[in-house]
Amino acid sequence: MDTKDQQKNKLRIIKTARDVSSINEGAKNGFYPLIVKLKESKLLRQRYGVFQNRKTKEIEVSPRRSGYRQYDEYYSYNNAEWELVIPFTDHYPYYFRYEYPFAAYLIPKDLSIGEMVLIEDLIEDYRAGIFWEKSMRLGSCEAIWDGHNLIVQYDPLIHDVCNLMG
Amino acid sequence: MKFNPLTKELFTDDYVFIKEIHCPYRIAWEALTPNENNSIRNCDKCEKAIHDTANLSDAEVLTKVRQDPSTCLKLDANQDNLKVITIYGH
Numbered sequence: 001m002d003t004k005d006q007q008k009n010k011l012r013i014i015k016t017a018r019d020v021s022s023i024n025e026g027a028k029n030g031f032y033p034l035i036v037k038l039k040e041s042k043l044l045r046q047r048y049g050v051f052q053n054r055k056t057k058e059i060e061v062s063p064r065r066s067g068y069r070q071y072d073e074y075y076s077y078n079n080a081e082w083e084l085v086i087p088f089t090d091h092y093p094y095y096f097r098y099e100y101p102f103a104a105y106l107i108p109k110d111l112s113i114g115e116m117v118l119i120e121d122l123i124e125d126y127r128a129g130i131f132w133e134k135s136m137r138l139g140s141c142e143a144i145w146d147g148h149n150l151i152v153q154y155d156p157l158i159h160d161v162c163n164l165m166g
Numbered sequence: 167m168k169f170n171p172l173t174k175e176l177f178t179d180d181y182v183f184i185k186e187i188h189c190p191y192r193i194a195w196e197a198l199t200p201n202e203n204n205s206i207r208n209c210d211k212c213e214k215a216i217h218d219t220a221n222l223s224d225a226e227v228l229t230k231v232r233q234d235p236s237t238c239l240k241l242d243a244n245q246d247n248l249k250v251i252t253i254y255g256h
Binding site: 013 | 169171174185186187188189190191193195216238239240241242243
């Protein structure tokens with residue numbers, strides 16, 4: 001009997017088309033393009049400010065004027081040395097370089113209702129974790145096809161994102 | 167090494183780009199078969215070895231990737247020789 005991980009590795013992979021021509025190419029090749037709008041998650045927004053060194057003119061970007069980084073490293077941008085040239089604000093850091101804010105999952109015509117699949121390139125935003133003030137966006141995930149939509153199987157309380165491979 | 171979780175780019179401590187960490191299969195490290203030295207595990211999906219970077223130097227990782235750019239690496243956000251980049255602009 002397969003382990004859970006072996007079962008996961010046998011899932012069909014759902015491809016994502018992120019522009020009009022790729023979506024239509026998928027449709028011509030027999031897939032059903034499930035259109036999904038891109039919606040930026042507020043949970044993924046990142047706070048930043050830009051400091052410019054008054055002497056060297058080099059810049060550094062930081063979420064605050066002083067604090068701690070990983071391994072208890074203290075940092076501070078004192079006003080005598082650093083000018084805050086862009087005041088603290090927040091931004092959405094994940095940019096998808098496409099013309100329109102939608103994409104499509106290319107659903108195989110023979111996908112069964114209730115079948116678990118692996119979405120290779122998630123369109124929806126899910127926060128996979130936070131590490132030292134940086135939110136990480138979930139890139140891929142299992143989902144179940146209900147005949148109309150892919151129901152993403154992600155629970156931030158269960159899934160571990162500390163290990164990365166590739 | 168330094169890792170940017172936004173771009174998934176891995177750098178040496180001197181900001182020499184090593185590679186973008188990306189696996190479309192969400193393979194679990196624990197599910198892979200370890201080899202004799204336990205720092206390399208074999209992935210059946212791509213039939214490749216995945217190198218644990220926890221005990222490798224920046225130079226060793228860089229050499230491996232330059233010799234074979236498709237080398238698979240495993241990182242743990244909490245490993246001692248890895249710093250998650252917290253300040254942009256470097």
